[in-house]
Amino acid sequence: MSDGKEVKITLESLPKILENDTKVKLAGIDVDGMLRGKLISKKKFLGIAKEGFGFCSVIFGWDMHDQTYFKELKISNAENGYHDIIAIPDLSSFRRIPWEDNVPFFLVSFFDPDSQEPVSVCPRGLLKTALEKIQAKGLGAMAGGWRGVEKKLEIKQPPLGKGQDVGGKADPGVRLAKSLKEATERFARPESVAREVFGDEDHYTLHNYGQKCIA
Known part of the structure; x- marks a missing residue:
């Protein structure tokens, strides 16, 4: 997506789309739902857009405070040297980040370097695997409509302060x-x-x- 318009991205169209750019931002999603990524040169990005690039597996080995888990995971641990996994850009996720000089941005999905299968702890990989299993049975998944929208309930009265009782003089509303x-x-x-x-x-x-x- 670019400037509010849908743009179909292909490997062949990438050079044209990025012709005025010098850098590209890439990011994957860790087990806490946080984006973890890096800014790379456009030249490097065009070279790895198809086959992907090595990405340290510690993304699945530390918490949101960048501290490694006390009990390390099989996929990412000190014994295997927090080895690299393969990160492949999802071209359909293209967008630009307005508050970062309109830099182009792509999400990446993570794959096992040996089996080439989606990494089981990768949220995007897990969703992809689940969808493939559903589609293999001739079914489809759908989200949206009223049942897919979270409705916020507005509570107009402020919370009571310390020492204030429900129904007391300081309580302005019905609970x-x-x-x-x-x-x-x-x-x-x-x-x-x-x-x-x-x-x-x-x-x-x-x-x-x-x-x-x-x-």
């Missing part, structure tokens, strides 16, 4: 429901978040279930 009956009644209100998210059909199904639990 959580104190019973299933009260919770169900709130759930049924036209302005409830549950009704907005689930819709009337699902809402009333759950509401009726709640009423049966109360009875």
Whole structure:
């Protein structure tokens, strides 16, 4: 993606797309979901875009504070010298980073240098393997729509301070429901978040279930 427009990236089109650039940023995702990467020259990037390059496996051997795990993993440990794994750029992940002088950026996926299979602890590799198993059965995976959206519930009243009691003079609002009956009644209100998210059909199904639990 570049300047808000979809761009199909191929190995052949890379030189043209990056013709005005001198550097490229690459990053992979560690087990904590953090991006770990490096900035390399465009010349080097064009040379490794197809086959990938060596990336220290310690990315899966340390925590978010860059401290190695007390119990080291088989894939990354002092005994194997935190050996390199193969990082291959995902060309479809191309975008530019506006707050870093519009530098081109690509995500990478990690592969075992011996088997050429996705590294099991790599989040992107794990997802790829899971999708391939689903597709092998003639199925597909889909995400999106209301069921894939997280709805934030706004709590307007501020938290109570130390020593302040619920329902006291310093408590400006109503807190959580104190019973299933009260919770169900709130759930049924036209302005409830549950009704907005689930819709009337699902809402009333759950509401009726709640009423049966109360009875």
